[in-house]
Amino acid sequence: MCTEVPTPAIEPVVVVSNERVAEGVSRIVLDAPRTAGAVEPGQFVHLRISRHADFILRRPFSVHRARDGRIEILYQVVGLGTRALEDAVRDDVMDVIGPLGHGWRVPDGTKRALVVAGGLGAAPMGMLVERLAERGIEVTLAQGAPSAGRLLARELFDNLCSRAIVATDDGSAGLCGFVTVLSAEQLGRDRPDVVYVCGPEPMQRIVADQCAGAGVPCQVSLERLMGCGIGACLSCVVTTRNGLKRACVDGPVFDAADVVWDADGGQEGGR
Amino acid sequence: MCTEVPTPAIEPVVVVSNERVAEGVSRIVLDAPRTAGAVEPGQFVHLRISRHADFILRRPFSVHRARDGRIEILYQVVGLGTRALEDAVRDDVMDVIGPLGHGWRVPDGTKRALVVAGGLGAAPMGMLVERLAERGIEVTLAQGAPSAGRLLARELFDNLCSRAIVATDDGSAGLCGFVTVLSAEQLGRDRPDVVYVCGPEPMQRIVADQCAGAGVPCQVSLERLMGCGIGACLSCVVTTRNGLKRACVDGPVFDAADVVWDADGGQEGGR
C-alpha cells in the first residue's frame, strides 16, 4: 500500500463525537469525507484545533480508522493542543491537512504479520489491522499499556487479529511487564513475515533490534515535533542510513533497518 | 449615588443568554450575583472572554441593567474581543472584575434630568434611568442612532422616562439629524437640573458645551482603552482641570466642566 501517495489537501472537518475511551485517552470522530476516502493505514492528518487560538501550530495525529466519510483519532492529553482538543464538542469546526506521510507497507507475499503496539502506539494500528485482515493475512497483536484501563481498541483488535496478547506494567491485564517480552516470544515462536511497531521510541528500538536479530523485516512509526507537516520546514528529521529524512513526508513509517537511533539532526553547531 | 464605592472583586460569571437586539448590537446576560448586587449606575465591569485566548487583555463594558443576580451588557462588535464575545453561548464561563469606576451622580434636590444617549451611549443609561425613576425624578431622554434599527433599549426608556425623543441620521425614526439638535432644544425649553451624556466623544463635547452655555451641570461618561481597569497602569487617562485622571477609577463619569477635551495624556516625549 502507499506506493501512490494521495495528494494532501486542506479539508474543513466537523466534530461528530469526542469522548473518553480509556484512562487519559479520548477518541474524536471527525466528518472528513475527502480525507477518509483517501487515507492509507499509517498516514496522519495535521489538525488545526481552531477555536482555541493561543497556540498557533497544527498538531499531527494518526488516523486510527476511516469509514463512512469519517476519520477517528485516538489521542492522549499531554499539553495545550490536546487539552483544547478535549474541549471540542459535536458540530465544532476544525480543519485538517491530509492525508499525509508514508504509511505501513505490506511486502509482497506476506502471510503472517506481527503488530506490536505500546500505549498510544495502538492509534496508527487500527486501519493497518483492518487492511491486513481484508487481505487474509494472519495477524498477531502484541499490545502493551501501563494498566488494563489503558489498553486501546481492544474490540477492534480482538475481532480482527488471529491472536491478541497483552502486557501491562502493573499486571492488571495479561503479562505483568513490557510488551517487548511478548514481541520477543512471538518472534521466536511463530516467525512472522513482517513486524509493525508503534509506541514509545525506546520500545520501538528494542523491537527493531529483536527483529534484526531474528532477520525479520520491521517497520516503525516515528513521532517528531512537526511544523509544516508537508516537508518544507525540516523540523521533523529522522536520521537514517540514507541521510536525514523528514518524518512527515518520508515517514512517519520507516524501515527499522534504515533508522539510526538516537542520532537525529545534524551535529551541534550546524556544521 | 456612588459616594461609597463598593469594593471590586473578581467574579466568575456564567452566560445566561447572548443575542442580537439591534443592528450590529447584542445583549449578553451574565449570572453574576456579587457584581449585580453591588453595581451602581454608570459603573462597568472588566470582562475576560476566556474561551478565546489569542488576545489577552480584558475588555471594559458598562453594566446596562442589573437584577436577579444577573447583569446585562449591550455591546457592539468592533474587533477581536467583541467578535469572540458574540460567539459565547449559554453556560460558557467567563469572569469579570467589578463593579468598577465612579458612576453617575445625582445632585441633591434634582427634580428633572435630561439623559442624552448617542448609539452605544445608551448602554450605561439603563440603570441610571431606572434609578432616577425610582427616586421620582422626571427624566427626559434624547436618543440618537444612525437608523431606527439601531436605537437601543427603547422599551425600557419608553416605560421609565416622562418623555423620550429620538433622532436618526437617516430619518428612519424621529428627527432626521443629530441627537445634539434635540439636546439643544430640550435645554432651551425645559431647563433640567442635571444632564447625563454618553456617546461618541465629539457628541459628548457638543452637549457639554450646550450645558455650559445654559449653565446646567453636565456629566459625561468617557471611554478609554484600558489595561488594568483598577487604576494601576495609567493607560486610560483623561485630562481634567485638576490634572490627569484615570477613567477607570476616577471616571468613567466625569463632570463635563472638569474635562479638558482633546488633550489627553502628557506632552510628546514624556517630559
Place this chain on the structure above:
Amino acid sequence: MSTVDMRVRVGALELRNPVMTASGTFGSGREYADFVDLSRLGAVVTKGVSFEPWAGNPSPRIVETPSGMLNSIGLQNPGVEAFCAGDLPWLAQRDVPVIVNVVGHRADEYAAVAERLDSEQAVHALEVNISCPNVDAGGMAFGTTCPAAADVVRSVRAVTSKTLIVKLSPNVTDVTEIARAVEAEGADAVSLINTLLGMVIDTRTFKPVLPRGVGGLSGPAVRPVAVRMVWQVAQAVSIPVIGMGGITCANDAAEFMLAGASAVAVGTANFIDPTTTVGVAEGLERFCAARGIGRVTDLVGAAWKKQ
C-alpha cells in the same frame, strides 16, 4: 505548612519569596490591595519615579498585540516628593519590602531621586530604570550603550547605600556587555527585561496607533526573548538577576529561575488576573514541593549549572 524554603536574597535584601511586581504594572501596590495580600509577595516594585512630576505621553497609550501589548505610558508620575508624601507612607504600613523604580532624563536627575529616597527608611531598594523605551530623553538611551549605562549607575551609586538594582533593556545586540558594565559600577543586582521596542500601525488610519509611533512590547509574546537574556546574563555576572517578561504562572516563573534568575517579577499578567503574583508565589512553592526541592534557590540556574 510547607517545608520549602522560599527565601531569596537580592543584595542586602532578603525576600520571603522570589515573586515581585514589575514596575509600572502594579501602581504603587495600593491599587491591588483589594485583590492581593501584599505581605505574601517578595517585594513590591513601584512605577517609575522622577525628580519633577512627569505628564507621560498622549493617548491612546496601549494597544494589544498577539499574546502581548504595547504601552506608551511615558512614565507619568507625580515626582519623588509627591511619592514620598503619598504612596510611600501607605506602603510603609504593609509588611512587604518596597523597591522604587527610578527614572530621569539625565544622570544627575536619577541621582537626585536616589538621593532623596536614600533617607526614606520605607524604601528597601532602588531599581534604576535605564530601559524605558517610551521617553525621548533618558530612559532606554541610557540602557543601550555601556558608557551611558555606567554613567547613570555611577551617579546613583555615589548617593545611595541602598540595594541598587539596574533594569536592563532588551533592545541591544549584547545584553551581557551592559550587565557587566553596571556590575562593574557597583550594581547589586540586575533586572530584565524591560519592554521590546515595537509598533502597531492602524490599517484604517494608516498611522501608528500610538501617538509616539513606538511603544514597549510586553506579555507572553516576549517570554522566550526574556528567558534567553536571563540565561545569558546570569552566566555573565555574579550579582543576582531578577527575571521578567511574560510571566503568567508558576511554571513560567520556574523557567526564569532555571535560566538563572534569583527572583522574578510579574507585569502584564496582573492586568488579566490581578491575583497573578500570589498565584505564582504559591505555585512556585508547590512546584518545588512536588519535586522534593527544599530551597527555591536550588532552581536558580539549574538549566546550566553543573551538578
Place this chain on the structure above:
Amino acid sequence: MSTVDMRVRVGALELRNPVMTASGTFGSGREYADFVDLSRLGAVVTKGVSFEPWAGNPSPRIVETPSGMLNSIGLQNPGVEAFCAGDLPWLAQRDVPVIVNVVGHRADEYAAVAERLDSEQAVHALEVNISCPNVDAGGMAFGTTCPAAADVVRSVRAVTSKTLIVKLSPNVTDVTEIARAVEAEGADAVSLINTLLGMVIDTRTFKPVLPRGVGGLSGPAVRPVAVRMVWQVAQAVSIPVIGMGGITCANDAAEFMLAGASAVAVGTANFIDPTTTVGVAEGLERFCAARGIGRVTDLVGAAWKKQ
C-alpha cells in the same frame, strides 16, 4: 478583473505582486505546490543554501511559544550543487521569480555560493542571510556588527550582478546602522526581520527544549518588533525594504507596507495555513481596491511619508 496595479520593484526585479515566501518556511516551493499556484506569488525565496552540504541541528528543532515558535533548524541543506541539480530546475519551470537565500560560515563561503548561482539563469536574485541565529559560525554573527556585515556583502557583490538582497537580524541595538552599512556596499534591497533569539526551558527536565539552547522566534508574537524595524530602516536607507515577521493576513501585510516595506514575506503562517501567501496577495489587492488605491506602491511608507 481588478484595476489595482500590484507590481512592485526590488532592485532589477519586477514582481507581479509584493508577496513573497520567507526563507526556510516554504521549502523550495515544491512542497507547497499542492496548495499554492506559485505563479500567483511575487517571488519564491528558497531555504538557505550553503556551499557544502550542512546537516543542521539535533532534534527537537522547534518548540511552540505564545503566538509564535522557536526554530533551530540550523540551515540543513544539500549544498549549492545539489540545489542547482535538484530544486532549481523544478523551480525554473514555474512562472515565478526565484530568490535564493545564501548562507556561509565565512565571507568567502557566501561568495562561493553567490558565484556558483550567478551563472544560473533561473535564479533571479540572492538573499544573503547574515542573520540566522541557529549556527555557531557565520549566520547572525555577521549581521550584528557593521564591519562584518559589510565584509560579507562586499564579497558577494564582487561576484554577482544579480539583484542582491541582504537579510538583517533584529538582534541588534540599531538596525538602521547595519542597513546603511550594507546599502553602502551595494546591496539592492534589505529584508527584515530574521528571527529574534529566544529560549524555552522545559520545567520537567530543567533543560532548554532545544539542544542548542537558543532558537529563533518567529510568528505573530514578533510582528510589532518587525513593523517597528521596517519603519526605522525604510526611513534610513533609499533601497527597497522587504518586510516580514508574523504576517498572517492581508491586513498584517498592509501594516508592513505602510511602515515602508516595498514587498513582504510570509513565514511561520504557512505552517498553519499553507495557502496563506496567495490569500495575502489577493487580500492586499482587495485592501487597495476597497480604498480606491490604484497602485499597491502607494501604500509604501504611507504611515510616515508627507502627503
